[in-house]
Amino acid sequence: MSSPQGPQLNLTPQEEEVCEVLRQVVHTLSMTQKSDRMNPPLVIRIAGGWVRDKLLGLACHDLDIAASSMTGAELAEAVVQWLEAQGKETRSVGKISVNPERSKHLETATTWVAGLPIDFVHLRNETYGEDSRIPTTVAFGTPEQDAYRRDITINALFYNIHSRQVEDFVGTGLKDLRDHRVRTPLPPIETFMDDPLRILRCIRFTCRFHFALDPATYEAMCLPQVQEALARKISRERIGVEVTKMLRGPGPTEALKLLHRAGLFPIVFEAAGVPIIDPKVSLDTATALYKIIQGSPEDAKVLLGMVGSGDAEGAGSWEETIYLAAALWHLRGQDVSRGKKEISAASVVIKESLKLSNAQADCITGLFLAQTHVEELIQTTGHDRVKLGLAIREMGRHPHVGPAWRLALPLHLAGRMAQGSSEISLEPYLDLLKEIEEQDLSHTYELKYAIDGKAMAKALGIPLGFWIRDILENYVIPWQLARGPLIQDTERDNLGPLCMKWIMEKQEEIKAYAEKAGQKAKEAAVADAERRKKEKQTRKKQHIHD
Incomplete structure (x- = not known):
């Protein structure tokens, strides 16, 4: 099958230099290697997300190079040798071993070219077994085979560095990109049963770009056998990684709603012993939170402590932390038995269902506990300095909360909005923060004792x-x-x-x-x-x- 010729791309000087180096490497190899039916000439393509983002006018510095007839490691070594021969700066070739839990199904080689980090792989064809998303075989493949094994059509595009054109081997990638549609290259049931993680990736990319999810793709992810495969074949670590990327992206609430609508919420956030509670209040809280942050960006920055200072200590970005807290809002106040201890249900979900860090679990538990303080502070004005300072201290001293105590304020506001009140204002929260700053109390959790x-x-x-x-x-x-x-x-x-x-x-x-x-x-x-x-x-x- 010949590739439909797509548009040309406007490359940056660095990207053009990378492509020229690769073309020169191919030329050098062609002088020493015989090409025939058994050894076709080497063709190099840039694959996947970089092509998609360039067509969308977005910056992307992750270049994945796909070689047609040699391994990624062989090509990377050839590139370094060529650069050395030209007297150019080089770095050693690193190798990322096969790691299915991180979606690395074949060895990847990596090095730097023209100041950019480059990953090298070969075009591949994969076959899957019944009980795992890990391919049973990974072999050299054609561009068509490589394209069709990818998760969605807009991620299956190639940029041929020789013809300098985009190639769409599935035939619908460019159209789907123009139409803002997310769908799978193969029939969605086949794609999902091979690798159910693609269900979550479809949702993530749909919400990241605010695209429409293809109806057939949505229907397939709702099927019981597909959802059972997700629960059975995909590790909790990989689910946690995808959820984290959803929450960090531009459409966190859209992603949570889509998970719920497709019936995937219980699968993603399940944990032994955690009570089954309708997550509607969480979805409403997340929606309200998104409106607060997006509706008043400048006020939101003040509320979040200029974003950077609102990051949780070792618990991830503020976006990830606050939207995960909203997603688990329905579990606030719920405890679960673990051995002889009673620990928060939200903490169990974070550590056991999503396999995220203890720091993340501690931080969100602390933000939930902080709601009592926020409720009391918001209901009063003209606070006593000592009481106000002690409240901030108790919120911030909870393990792995620190400066992220600020996140308790927009969470509290979003929780109230989710209850349906239309008279709730951002002003009391901004006034409270102003009072805290004016009295120099925002870091009382760091205050050291005056005596030993x-x-x-x-x-x-x-x-x-x-x-x-x-x-x-x-x-x-x-x-x-x-x-x-x-x-x-x-x-x-x-x-x-x-x-x-x-x-x-x-x-x-x-x-x-x-x-x-x-x-x-x-x-x-x-x-x-x-x-x-x-x-x-x-x-x-x-x-x-x-």
């Missing part, structure tokens, strides 16, 4: 224990906050001695606090020992009975 806990315990004559931290939090931190913005505190160097003096003035109260805490700890230890004793006796009886 051990030194305080020694001065008071009380034993060390968990109550020392409680005393520091309930006495020392409020004392520090009450002194006003520390940046203006002329007594900063003398803060420790001043605080210790104040502590000694309150020593009777603090000693009583420590004594009471110690007594509670002893009672808890006795109760725990008694519980363990009973459990041991029960196990012994069961063993005798067995």
Whole structure:
């Protein structure tokens, strides 16, 4: 099959240099290698997303080079050798091994050309088994075979560096790009049953570009056997990766709604023991959140702390974090048993269903817990500085929340909007943030104690224990906050001695606090020992009975 000749592309100088280097490499190889029916001449194409994005007028720096008759590693080595012969700067060839869990079904070689990172593979043909999305065989293929094995038609386009034209071997890729349509090259059931991950990729690209999803493709992803294949053949890690990309993209709420409409929401967000709750409130919350952020971009930036400072600590981008929190809003307040512990249902979904990080789970759990503080703060004005500072401190000190405590505000607003109230305004939230900034309280979660806990315990004559931290939090931190913005505190160097003096003035109260805490700890230890004793006796009886 000959390729339909498509449009030419306007390449950047760097991209043109890459193509010229590749053409020269092919020419050099042709001088030393014989071409015949058994060894056809080498043809090099740029594949996939780069071609699509160039046609859409979007910048793309991910160049995937597909070779017709040699492996990616062989071509990459030939490129480096040619560059060295020309006296040009080179880098070593890296090899990305086969890793099906990351959609790497054949070895990829990578190096740099003209200042751009380039991946090299060969055109391939794949066959699949019944129980896995991992190909049973991967062999050299024709351009047609390579194009038809791809997920969607707009990702199946090639740019032939020799003819300098786009090639559309499936015959509908260019038209679908013009018509803003997402569909599969092969019949969708066949495509999805081969690799069900393509279901989620179809949804992601539909929402990323705000394209229309082909009706036949949508109907296929709704079929029970296709959804069963998704649940059975695709690892939770890969599902988590696709969901993360959806939430980071331009259409997060559109993606969540499409997952729900297609009946995929339970499959994507399922976890053992997590209660089955209608996610409508989550979809409504995500929709409201999107309206807040997109409807008032400048106000949203203020609300999010100029975006960058609102990133969660190690928990991903703010977009990913806040939209994932919205997606799981229906699980807020729900706990699940794991061993002898009760942990939040949302945390279980994040760690077990999506296989995302503990940091992500901790952050979103913290944002849910922060809603109580936000509710109280929004309902009042003219806040006491100490109470306001302590609220920010408690929100931000939850593991992996930090500056992302700000995300609790738009989440709270979106949650209220999802309940149907039409009189909710952004102003109280902006006013609250302004008050927090003016009083220099936005980073109270980082505030260090003015005195050392051990030194305080020694001065008071009380034993060390968990109550020392409680005393520091309930006495020392409020004392520090009450002194006003520390940046203006002329007594900063003398803060420790001043605080210790104040502590000694309150020593009777603090000693009583420590004594009471110690007594509670002893009672808890006795109760725990008694519980363990009973459990041991029960196990012994069961063993005798067995």
